Amino acid sequence: MAQNQFDLLRQRRFLPYFATQALGAFNDNVYRQAIIGLLFYLHASAAEKTLYANLAPALFILPYFLFSATAGQIAERLDKARLIRITTAMEIAVMSVAAVGFVTASLPVLLVALFGTGLQSTLFGPVKYSILPHVLKPEELTGGNGLVEMGTSMFILLGMIAGGLLIQEGSAPSALWMAGGAVIALAVLGNAISRLIPPVPSTVPDLKINWxxxxxxxxxxxxxxxxxxxxxxxxxxxxxxxxxxxxxxxxxxxxxxxxxxxxxxxxxxxxxxxxxxxxxxxxxxxxxxxxxxxxxxxxxxxxxxxxxxxxxxxxxxxxxxxxxxxxxxxxxxxxxxxxxxxxxxxxxxxxxxxxxxxxxxxxxxxxxxxxxxxxxxxxxxxxxxxxxxxxxxxxxxxxxxxxxxxxxxxxxxxxxxxxxxxxxPEFFMRFLAWLYIRTMYRLRAEGTEEHVPDDGPALLVCNHVSYMDALLISATVPRPIRFVMYWKIFNTPGFGWVFRAAKAIPIASAKENPELMQQAFEEIDAALADGQLVCIFPEGALTRDGEIAPFKSGLEKILARRPVPVVPMALRGMWASIWSRRQARLRHLRIPRRLRARVQVIAEAPLPGETATAALLEARVRALRGDAA
The missing domain is CATH 1.20.1250.20 (MFS general substrate transporter like domains)
Known part of the structure; x- marks a missing residue:
């Protein structure tokens, strides 16, 4: 697994794909900018330049309307690496037509080829982004997408500059041959690199394509x-x-x-x-x-x-x-x-x-x-x-x-x-949480990337120290999490909409509201059946002394019904932070000794749901937490 996004550039599962899509963006813009240069080379009239300025974008974008739906089906049905090789081979054919247009200085031929580049981009578009979740782990998605967007913007710019240099007003006739040769060579190079992309199996191999x-x-x-x-x-x-x-x-x-x-x-x-x-x-x-x-x-x-x-x-x-x-x-x-x-x-x-x-x-x-x-x-x-x-x-x-x-x-x-x-509201809610966490804490995660499953259901169990625990855990786990929350906190005036937007699951004790408790267990089971992550705090309440209270048996009821993997987790350093109950005279708030308290979220390898018990999980969480309350 890559430790940061730049490590991906040294790995075969990502580098050939990255280079292929970057070269494609580069070649498209070399080609389009070279056509503009050709207009000046030919001393085209203002009317001809206006015609190109209006017709070229329309020809390039028209295939997106006509063929995107078909392209999406093809990308679903075929091996994605194979489809990339097909589209880059298609680019060679299109750029061969473009080369003829440059050598003969024929604007109609170049516009036909421009439509072809739009068609090729349409076919490549769905696989460009849908391949990433297959080759990257959830915690690598943001970094991988960042590299793709960076590469695309940079190579578009470089393509514009290179294309503008190929053909200019006053260029020698050989510039036309150079432009034609350049776009073909770039297409051939892109196809050669695409052959290094490892296979990415079809997601729906039996999909019937509607043409x-x-x-x-x-x-x-x-x-x-x-x-x-x-x-x-x-x-x-x-x-x-x-x-x-x-x-x-x-x-x-x-x-x-x-x-x-x-x-x-x-x-x-x-x-x-x-x-x-x-x-x-x-x-x-x-x-x-x-x-x-x-x-x-x-x-x-x-x-x-x-x-x-x-x-x-x-x-x-x-x-x-x-x-x-x-x-x-x-x-x-x-x-x-x-x-x-x-x-x-x-x-x-x-x-x-x-x-x-x-x-x-x-x-x-x-x-x-x-x-x-x-x-x-x-x-x-x-x-x-x-x-x-x-x-x-x-x-x-x-x-x-x-x-x-x-x-x-x-x-x-x-x-x-x-x-x-x-x-x-999830967007704005996550912004406030992101801003708050990075203002108030220096958060470090250990084991969450390795031990929280990339897909499929799992139950996360953690000690409960402060009202911010859920935010800190969600900030370190790349997948969405359904948190089980005490019903009175869930219904806090002014905050209920936040918890509902986060799809938290309210729960009450059997004495308070047996119907709500049963409803919570049903919702937890449904979420796990749907392959989601669910997090519970088995102590049942915030710690009052910084120590971990005995785990309640509710988690065993969850696992008896659906024995999914259980990931033990622990929060360290939260007892000395704001929103814990360390100093009740401050109405359960405590200003940290330093503005940005050092806190940790630690996870270890999941336990089988069939053998996990409340006592075993409590012991694991205690060991993870250690003395760093």
Whole structure:
């Protein structure tokens, strides 16, 4: 198992896949930028450039609407490594057509090949993200997705630069041959690397493919909307593409009109945005503690809003001078604020998108994930088209300037994210928990990655020290956990909605409410039958003296009914922290000796449910906790 995300780049299960998808992004953008260079090489008229500017994006994105549903079914049915080899072989054929277009300087042939690259990207899209849960452990998902997003943004940028250098106005005729040879060579290299990807067996080998895209599109979109958290994560992903499309589409004109530069300054602005996105994507693993931490999503949304709005306030009018190169712009007044805004928007966009993809991958059944990703791609395509139309309309018919578009985009981003988080409170709740834990504690986990099962049911048992125990445990376990909670705490005024959003299970004693107790056992059993993780605190209450109280027999009732693996866990250092009962005169609160108390969550290998008893588990938890109360 990788100790951090960069270790994945040394492992065959990830590196060939990463290199293949990065090369694909690089080659696509080499090709598209070389076509733009060809227009200048041919001294194309303004009408021809306008035709390309409108037709090219439409040709590239059209296959996403037509073939995504079919692509999702194919990715579900075939071995995913084999499908990647097929799509990269298809890229060789498409780029061979593109090479003919470059050598003959034929724009129609190049546009046909552009449609082909869109089709190839459509077929590759579902497997690009659905393969990750098969080759990565749950605690590696965030880091793996961060690397993929970083690689994609960086290689898009490098492809744009390389493609722009291949063909330029005034280039020699040999440049056309070089461009054709380059795109074929890159496609061949991508296919060669893809052959190193280890087999990833089909999830539904007997799936009957429906070749009619219309009903199948409805079906994959329905799959994508089946679970509320996944549905709204997908909405967030599509909104990310909306924001990115509006923002990056304005950069060429914005660099000229409001930064005072030219094509070179546009690429510099795109570099800043891309570097920010790559950095934010890589930071996700560190900030999340190697879990799927959707609490980063509101943080990312907030940062995107702030920095996008500041693009307006930093330069609301036209640039005071023109004709600046990169050095001239950097030396001009206000440039550093603008550069910081571009990096900031990209960085927080990375924090926004990576956890959303990881959530979709972790909470979607593996036998549906490729089709769900196909649904994501269809919705993304719709949002991209909508973004292009809306951005064009507000500038043409409302007369908005580009900085005004940025300000409107920031406001829209704030409103949309508030709406998403209001209908699924889990996002905002996890953000508050993430913020609180990293402010109040220095949390270290030991054994949770190795001993908590990656899938399937398991019962987690842990000592109970403070009201924050559930937050700390969930922050160290990459899978969602159903916590069993005392019913009076579950119904605390003002907090009940939080516990319901977290799908906590309320329980009472037999004396207090026998019906609720029985209902809790039924719900625990149903969750375990569904393959979920359930965590209980067998002491039945918070410790009053820092010591572990005897474990109650309720856990034996759970295991007698469904003998799932049981993972002993222990909390260390919590007795001296806030929210324990160490000092009752402070109304059960205690300010820690230091602001960030050192606490640990420790787990050991699971015990078979058939042989685990309350006494045995209590002894294991006591040994794990040791003297570090």
């Amino acid at each position: 009619n895209p219309i009903p199948e599109t409805h079906k994959v979109l329905a799959l994508a909307r089946k679970q509320p958290a996944v549905r709204n994560a997908i909405l967030g992903i599509s909104w990310f593409w909306f924001v990115g499309t509006v923002l990056t589409a304005q950069l060429p004109a914005w660099a000229e009109l409001h930064l005072g530069g030219s094509q070179t300054l546009y690429l510099f602005a795109f570099v800043l945005f891309s570097v920010g996105t790559g950095t934010g994507s890589l930071l996700c693993e560190k900030l999340s503690g190697r879990t799927v931490e959707i609490g980063l999503v509101p943080l990312g949304a907030l940062g995107m809003t702030v920095f996008c709005a500041d693009l307006y306030f930093a330069r609301p009018g036209l640039a005071p001078v023109s004709g600046l190169d990169i050095a001239g712009f950097v030396a001009s007044d206000g440039s550093w604020r603008l550069m910081l805004d571009l990096v900031g928007v990209g960085l927080f966009a990375g924090l926004f998108i990576v956890p959303l993809f990881a959530l979709v991958q972790s909470r979607t059944p593996k036998n549906e994930l490729s089709r769900v990703i196909a649904g994501v791609n269809i919705q993304n395509a719709a949002f991209i088209v909508g973004a292009a139309i809306i951005a064009l309309a507000v500038q043409k018919y409302l007369g908005w300037s580009i900085p005004q578009v940025f300000l409107a985009l920031a406001i829209a981003n704030a409103l949309v994210t508030l709406w998403i988080f209001s209908i699924v």
